[in-house]
Amino acid sequence: MNILVRVPNWIGDAVMCLPALMDLRNHDPHARVTVLARPIIGELLRGHPGVDEVMMYFHQGEHKGLLGLWHLIQLVKRKQFDRAVLFQNAFEAALIAWVAGIPSRMGYATDGRRWLLSEAVPRPDRAHLHHTEYYQEIVKAITHSSGKDRTPQLFLSPEVKNACAGQFPEVFLPSDSLVIGMNPGSVYGSAKRWLPERFAEVGDLLVERLTKDFPGTPSVRCVLIGGKGEEALGQDIARRMRYEPVVLSGRTTIQELMGVLTRCSVLVTNDTGPMHVAQALGVPVAAVFGSTDPSTTSPHGQSSGVVTASVRCAPCLLRACPIDHRCMTQVSVEQVVEVALSQIRLPPGYGNEGRIRGHVG
Numbered sequence: 001m002n003i004l005v006r007v008p009n010w011i012g013d014a015v016m017c018l019p020a021l022m023d024l025r026n027h028d029p030h031a032r033v034t035v036l037a038r039p040i041i042g043e044l045l046r047g048h049p050g051v052d053e054v055m056m057y058f059h060q061g062e063h064k065g066l067l068g069l070w071h072l073i074q075l076v077k078r079k080q081f082d083r084a085v086l087f088q089n090a091f092e093a094a095l096i097a098w099v100a101g102i103p104s105r106m107g108y109a110t111d112g113r114r115w116l117l118s119e120a121v122p123r124p125d126r127a128h129l130h131h132t133e134y135y136q137e138i139v140k141a142i143t144h145s146s147g148k149d150r151t152p153q154l155f156l157s158p159e160v161k162n163a164c165a166g167q168f169p170e171v172f173l174p175s176d177s178l179v180i181g182m183n184p185g186s187v188y189g190s191a192k193r194w195l196p197e198r199f200a201e202v203g204d205l206l207v208e209r210l211t212k213d214f215p216g217t218p219s220v221r222c223v224l225i226g227g228k229g230e231e232a233l234g235q236d237i238a239r240r241m242r243y244e245p246v247v248l249s250g251r252t253t254i255q256e257l258m259g260v261l262t263r264c265s266v267l268v269t270n271d272t273g274p275m276h277v278a279q280a281l282g283v284p285v286a287a288v289f290g291s292t293d294p295s296t297t298s299p300h301g302q303s304s305g306v307v308t309a310s311v312r313c314a315p316c317l318l319r320a321c322p323i324d325h326r327c328m329t330q331v332s333v334e335q336v337v338e339v340a341l342s343q344i345r346l347p348p349g350y351g352n353e354g355r356i357r358g359h360v361g
Contacts, residue, residue, distance in 0.1 A: 011273025019150035020135035021050035164259030181264035189319025191291035200240035284343035290327035
């Protein structure tokens with residue numbers, strides 16, 4: 001069986017479809033699985049055991065526009081796939097599979113594409129269904145059995161990790177220092193962003209607390225991460241901090257970001273793609289949720305790392321708050337510090353190895 005899987009375009013969704021991808025792999029271990037993905041997602045999935053090949057969709061390059069899309073379809077057609085599994089809900093995903101002549105085309109009948117599917121999978125109620133299960137329901141239509149309750153997992157080769165250590169020595173050296181990751185951005189919209197000044201205060205308080213609790217550590221430092229376009233946000237937070245952080249906002253590829261995250265003892269973050277990447281790499285998170293719903297997009301298996309404020313209008317799922325952003329302003333610095341300390345993972349060799357608990361101050 002030669003299978004094409006169209007994975008989602010958003011980093012977080014791509015991570016949350018990984019359990020479904022492994023369900024597909026385990027159902028037919030001898031099948032050849034090719035994922036069609038935008039470049040950043042293709043790099044994210046490099047070396048994943050559920051993937052045999054990554055076919056890049058250069059949507060801003062050679063596959064841009066109708067002519068570019070036609071060239072992509074011809075590439076897909078030449079692969080002679082037996083089945084297309086469409087985790088992406090877009091019309092275009094089904095159109096590519098249909099025009100490429102793939103006989104079995106399975107996915108949800110969303111975006112007006114029912115007629116392009118050979119089998120439209122009944123769409124479950126997404127109101128309180130975690131996205132990992134939402135994607136697993138598609139594979140269930142193939143396997144006719146419930147998928148396992150899998151945690152999304154990502155994998156980073158030792159070569160990439162070593163290259164990251166050489167490129168970002170301020171993060172990786174000394175090897176027994178403590179690193180706190182902070183991810184203050186969100187490409188989805190401002191409604192998902194906690195206040196920059198509070199990220200700065202959390203970073204300073206965590207540095208002080210961990211330096212006090214572990215006086216023998218060579219250093220405790222924060223590293224600010226973020227995508228292209230978030231450089232100014234990272235610099236703004238850095239200027240507000242008393243303890244100078246490492247600012248990598250906009251400076252890393254997705255593989256380099258993964259390498260940096262593996263060095264972190266905890267990631268303080270909004271509900272964003274890097275939050276899911278950290279979870280899938282086994283990095284504990286302290287995640288601030290406001291406009292989005294933790295029951296559907298929380299970091300899988302880390303519900304204790306979610307921080308919310310109890311407000312009647314949340315989750316609204318809006319990109320920008322039309323009122324006073326109370327879902328975020330009512331999340332305190334003390335709440336986030338407390339959760340980060342309860343989640344933190346200490347490197348081997350620390351006396352109180354594991355996670356630490358205690359009150360701020």
